Amino acid sequence: MSLLLATGVGAWLAFGADAELLVRANAAAGLTATLLLAAGLALRVALVLPVAVALLGTEYIALLAFEGEALDTRAPIVAAALLAVAELGYWSLELRGPVADEAGTSLRRLGLLAALLFGVLALGVVLLALVEAVAAGGPAVDLLGAVAAVGALALLALAARRTS
Amino acid sequence: MTSTALPRVSAYAALAALFLLSALAVRRPELAVLALPFVLPLAAGLRLARRPEVHVWVTLERERALEQDELAVELVVASERPVERLELLLVLPDGLEVAAGASAVSVRLGWEDERTIELRLRCVRWGNYQVGDIRLRARDRIGLAAWEQQLDRKTLLRVYPLPETLRRIVPPVATQPSSGNEVARQKGEGLEFTDLRDFAPGDRVRSINWRASARRSVLGSELVVNERSPERNADVILFLDTFADARAGGRSTLELAVRATSTLASHYLERRDRVGLVSFGGILRWLTPGMGLTQRYRIVDALLESEIVFNFAWKDVSIIPARTLPAQALVLAVTPLLDDRAVEALVDLRARGYDLAIVEVSPVPFAVPGEDEVDALAHRLWLLRRRELRSRYERLGVAVASWSDDAPLDAVLEGVRAFRRHARLARV
Numbered sequence A: 001m002s003l004l005l006a007t008g009v010g011a012w013l014a015f016g017a018d019a020e021l022l023v024r025a026n027a028a029a030g031l032t033a034t035l036l037l038a039a040g041l042a043l044r045v046a047l048v049l050p051v052a053v054a055l056l057g058t059e060y061i062a063l064l065a066f067e068g069e070a071l072d073t074r075a076p077i078v079a080a081a082l083l084a085v086a087e088l089g090y091w092s093l094e095l096r097g098p099v100a101d102e103a104g105t106s107l108r109r110l111g112l113l114a115a116l117l118f119g120v121l122a123l124g125v126v127l128l129a130l131v132e133a134v135a136a137g138g139p140a141v142d143l144l145g146a147v148a149a150v151g152a153l154a155l156l157a158l159a160a161r162r163t164s
Numbered sequence B: 001m002t003s004t005a006l007p008r009v010s011a012y013a014a015l016a017a018l019f020l021l022s023a024l025a026v027r028r029p030e031l032a033v034l035a036l037p038f039v040l041p042l043a044a045g046l047r048l049a050r051r052p053e054v055h056v057w058v059t060l061e062r063e064r065a066l067e068q069d070e071l072a073v074e075l076v077v078a079s080e081r082p083v084e085r086l087e088l089l090l091v092l093p094d095g096l097e098v099a100a101g102a103s104a105v106s107v108r109l110g111w112e113d114e115r116t117i118e119l120r121l122r123c124v125r126w127g128n129y130q131v132g133d134i135r136l137r138a139r140d141r142i143g144l145a146a147w148e149q150q151l152d153r154k155t156l157l158r159v160y161p162l163p164e165t166l167r168r169i170v171p172p173v174a175t176q177p178s179s180g181n182e183v184a185r186q187k188g189e190g191l192e193f194t195d196l197r198d199f200a201p202g203d204r205v206r207s208i209n210w211r212a213s214a215r216r217s218v219l220g221s222e223l224v225v226n227e228r229s230p231e232r233n234a235d236v237i238l239f240l241d242t243f244a245d246a247r248a249g250g251r252s253t254l255e256l257a258v259r260a261t262s263t264l265a266s267h268y269l270e271r272r273d274r275v276g277l278v279s280f281g282g283i284l285r286w287l288t289p290g291m292g293l294t295q296r297y298r299i300v301d302a303l304l305e306s307e308i309v310f311n312f313a314w315k316d317v318s319i320i321p322a323r324t325l326p327a328q329a330l331v332l333a334v335t336p337l338l339d340d341r342a343v344e345a346l347v348d349l350r351a352r353g354y355d356l357a358i359v360e361v362s363p364v365p366f367a368v369p370g371e372d373e374v375d376a377l378a379h380r381l382w383l384l385r386r387r388e389l390r391s392r393y394e395r396l397g398v399a400v401a402s403w404s405d406d407a408p409l410d411a412v413l414e415g416v417r418a419f420r421r422h423a424r425l426a427r428v
Helices: A002-015 A020-043 A047-065 A075-095 A105-136 A139-163 B007-026 B032-047 B211-216 B253-270 B292-304 B338-349 B375-396 B409-423
Strands: B002-005 B054-059 B064-066 B069-081 B085-091 B094-100 B102-109 B113-123 B127-139 B145-160 B178-185 B194-197 B225-228 B235-242 B275-280 B283-292 B330-335 B353-362 B399-403
Touching: A002 A020, A002 A075, A002 B253, A020 A047, A020 A075, A020 B330, A047 A075, A047 A139, A047 B007, A047 B032, A075 A105, A075 B032, A105 B032, A105 B102, B002 B283, B002 B353, B007 B178, B054 B085, B054 B127, B054 B145, B069 B102, B069 B330, B085 B145, B102 B211, B145 B292, B235 B253, B253 B275, B253 B292, B253 B353, B275 B292, B275 B338, B283 B292, B330 B338, B338 B353, B338 B375, B353 B409, B375 B399, B399 B409
Parallel strands: B064 B145, B235 B275, B235 B330, B330 B353, B353 B399
Antiparallel strands: B002 B145, B054 B069, B069 B113, B085 B102, B085 B127, B094 B113, B127 B145, B194 B225, B275 B283
């Protein structure tokens, strides 16, 4: 699953570019990420997983750096997809261990992953909306800034109280 | 419990850092969103991580088993706090294997939860085993932190060797005064008919053989009486050579020797003989002769502790306590005849007048000759030397039977009995 998803994300980001050179570069990065992931899963090397995810992320970084000025609304989807690739990869490695899971473990974990992905998507959308609002400016942003400042102070006070 | 951060922590932290730095470098806020899925689990996971407190109990179905027996093991795991994933590994010593279930399992525990894990173990080899070395590994919900602990809940499991089928044993030459199952050579009160003799004053009337007396009366002779042999017991010393053994593929001559010794001990004790044990090797162990079920367990328990301990000191029979080797005892040696000290000790015992028989646990199946000519020649010379050694014992009037795993012990002992029927009068 992790491998399929990585291939899909790699291809999507590669063919989402307009410039020929960027398509090629992203396709190469996506292919490398997929191959690395496959090797890591086959050889049970966990260290390779973040490298593969980073390569897929690099495709998106390149896409944003070289093309498109407007706010890209695909960001939460890409973020959720990258998390899914990493989580499914780690899960795949754990499944190949000698420990026998009790019944229902997979379903529970799948539910947790789905909730995490949904949370990431929702938070990503909220974050992008905030960014857009900040770019537009106005009293709403000032109010949000004030709330954030109070929140930060409250957090600091809470932390100080706990340590004392 | 020792806590460790799982590889996911550093991986997610690195990815989050990469995407946040990229967001700053490229000046695109979308990349900060990319960092979000890696920052969120880190923050939530490290905040929610709690050190678990797990209790484990191990129960064995029974403390004694025979080789190839299966027995149930119950692991009870309890925790007051929830544990998202608790991996539990029961480390099994060599000689035990899992027959059903799994020795490594993962469970999820809730608040004040308890789980029972059942598995079945198969006893592959005899021995004393400590069952209950448990490794625990608890993981948090997101899989960022793990806590590991090694628990010692050891219970002793004694696995006794599987007895060989044996119908007849090697009869001793001399018997002891106590009653038993062995027909003594002496004449006296007993059930076994031995001879006829003339009636003498004091003989019981019921011992008169009327048929024989009637036949003799025709010839003008007097009454004749039956003479009988009493049933006595014997002293049997099982001499186990633990100086050296031959091993191959998880099997060894010591393993076979212990099985043979255990079988012989059981059969002699069933005949009400007094049986003792001398484990002659790097470490000398002995059991003075005794009778009954208690002695049987003593012997088998002592055999379970048999092991090869390498020792270069020269040892002879003089180090064996005198009370362990009673006069006129049958010494039955179970040995691979690999170590000169054991070989010479047996010769010495024969020279001291002990009734000696040897069951040679053959090391030949364990020693495969090499492929080249020199190796093959060396193997042949070794076989010749072993044959010469057996001849040496036979010249001393000692029966030597070679036993390997593929032959029944009963057939081998028949060879010893046959030899002793004809070589009984041999003298050193």
